[in-house]
Amino acid sequence: MAxxxxxxxxxxxxxxxxxxxxEPLERAVLTAGRAFPGDRLRAVETGPSGFDPRAPAHISKMRFTVLARLPEIARVRTRWDETTDTLHVSSEGAPDLSVKLGDPGDERRLEAWLTEFLGEEATAPLRLLDGTGHRFMDDPAGSVSVLNLASVRDLSGRLGVRVDPLRFRANVWVEGWPAWAENDWTGRDLTLGEAxxxxxxxxxRCVATHVDPETGSRDIDVVSALQELYGHRWCGLYLSVGTGGTLTVGDRAELC
Known part of the structure; x- marks a missing residue:
């Protein structure tokens, strides 16, 4: 397609x-029928959430520490060391913390750190969950999420304020598609790199997009803006992987 x-x-x-x-990546290896690598492997429940690791199933995001429920967590910075399965956590005014995931004692330390950080907003016990293969997606169909940067710029221009693409928490950002063209692509195939x-x-989209990803403040009503300006609340696509392969920043992103 031209x-x-x-x-x-x-x-x-x-x-x-x-x-x-x-966490930004330079490359990712997509696998047929699988989710984006390293994505939503764990979640922190504000519990109990009802998640059963022996029979994992999709659960509403509102049972977890997500921006739609707790915008303050945008001020927490995490970094996952995949090699050692260590999570590094920091926030201004709080002590830095490094925990070995899978270690019960370390996971309790993380939960205590988050509880202290959230203060009165921690209205239920926090517990770190390991999906053990299950992914904690907002939508069970959401194996890979793609964001058209031209659509975000169009929204920014019409609002008169910059909308940070990070608000949409997508796996793949694409440059070069016409704004909002992606809304008509349901059922179509895309080539992303080798995949x-x-x-x-x-x-x-939901109220999570209202949160500034740096400050944790709700400052732009993105959902209402999408509805009023375009007549829908869409921004981005959910996709499934049919043929796997390596995807690298700079690779082509083409509608088949």
Missing amino acids: ETSSASVAALYRHPVKGFTP RLTVIKPIV
Whole structure:
């Protein structure tokens, strides 16, 4: 397709712990039928959430520490060391913490740190959950999420204020597609680097996008703006991986 042939991958992100810091990547290896690597592997429940690791199933994001429920967590910075399975946690005014994931004692220390950080906002016991293969996605169809940067810029221009693409917590950012063209691609295939994916549906946005990813303050009503300006609440796509392969920043992103 001529209108998408010059598009490319502008950035890649994973979110090892649901709701917390996006981590930029230079490359990712996508696998057929699997989720984006390193994404939403764990979550912190405000519990009990009802999640059963022996029979993992999709659970509403509002049972976890997510921006839609607790915008303050945007001020927590996390970094996952995949090699050692260590999570590094920090925030201004709080002591830095490093915990070995899978170690019960370390995980209790993380939960205590988050409870202290949230203060009165921690209205239920916090517990770190390991999906052990299950991914804590907002939508069970959301194996990989893709964001069209032109759409975000169009929204920014019409609002008269910059909307940070990080608000949308997508795995793949694409540059070069026409704004909002992606809304008509349900059922179509996309080539991203070596991988081929199928568009499942546009992503319906929630109040998590209202939160400034740096300050943790709710400052832009993105959901209302999308509805009023465009007549929908979509921004981005959910896709499934049909043919796996390596995806690198700068690779082509083409509608098949």
